[in-house]
Amino acid sequence: MRTRPVLAVALAPAVLLGLTACSTADEGGADDAASATPSASEACAAGDLPTLTEGTLTVGAGEPFEPWYVGEPTSGEGFESALVYAVAEELGYAAEDVEWETVTFEQIISPAIKPFDLAAYQTTITEERAEAVDFSSPYLTSHQGVIVADDGDYADATSLADLEGARIGVTAAQTSLDAAESAWGDAVEITPFNAAGDGMTALTSGTIDAMVMDVDQGVAASTVYFPDTQVVGTLPDVGEPEQLGLVLDKDSELTECVSQAVDALEADGTLDELRTEWLKSDDVPELS
Known part of the structure; x- marks a missing residue:
């Protein structure tokens, strides 16, 4: 172990x-x-x-x-x-x-x-x-959440349109990339990161304006690991x-x-x- x-x-x-x-x-x-x-316990005994x-x-x-x-x-x-x-x-x-x-x-x-x-x-x-x-x-x-800095330009965002023009971070090769592209298309600048934590660090340093990740992970990130950030909403689901x-x-x-x-x-x-x-x-x- x-x-x-x-x-x-x-x-x-x-x-x-x-x-x-x-x-x-x-x-x-x-x-x-x-x-x-x-039942599972009857058919699948340890x-x-x-x-x-x-x-x-x-x-x-x-x-x-x-x-x-x-x-x-x-x-x-x-x-x-x-x-x-x-x-x-x-x-x-x-x-x-x-x-x-x-x-x-x-x-x-x-x-x-x-x-x-x-x-x-x-x-x-x-x-x-x-x-x-x-x-x-x-x-x-699950759903994809949008996290922003408490003191950033997009702290009061309540719609997708409010975030147009923003620099949006996503995790490379993850579903957050597809969700962000579907939500905004070319209306935002999307930056992939190898890990969600890298993106959150970029958010708190001002390198990007928002980070997209699983909303449950985002809530924990904004309350435990990066307390000067907040989840402003989730993105519409893409497909199923x-x-x-x-x-x-x-x-x-x-x-x-x-x-x-x-x-x-x-x-x-x-x-x-x-x-x-x-x-x-x-x-x-x-x-x-």
Whole structure:
């Protein structure tokens, strides 16, 4: 297991903000379908799952940052840390049977063999990525948020038009780039950054006027890591809703069981509870 010191959360926000960057019953009726379909815990017992290490669920994650991870991933605090332990419990694993592996975003979405059974790293489900990896059922529908400096020229922006002419930062090769291009076209100057934290540093130094990233990550960035900034709104969705999923090897034997676990947590209200506890973006308006 490889993890990073908690102190890094306080000392290196630019690094920690590295990237952020659903079945129907047949005609027999819902009751018949429910009785014929075993639950995740019945069909996917921990002792029977072909994990990398027998009896252990190895989970990949990046450098911990809020709201996804509060402190080390092992803490169980933060949306994705709590989600992983809830999925593990649904599959029959005790907390001590969960091992964490620090990985990069590139490792997660590449077609190479993975050093983990599943990864929880704010990974948007896309058709292109699904050609290289498997995704679980989605556990969160997300949006792209716009962050500005409290004392900047765009602090009072309430619409897309208010930001025309601005220098907008995005994370290269992430969905924030597509969302920004769709929202403004040539009306803004878009600057890609290797990591969201690099863009936030540029924002606070005045190099750019706004930064686009996942809104939940943006709320944490503006309240924890870069307190002199604020989220002014979200961008309109591009195409299908942007959803996050747990990542597994392509054609993994675990994918169906992990998806069943996520579906069970959605059905019993656990995911709603985790979203309410850890994500603070419900009141952020959409820019139009």
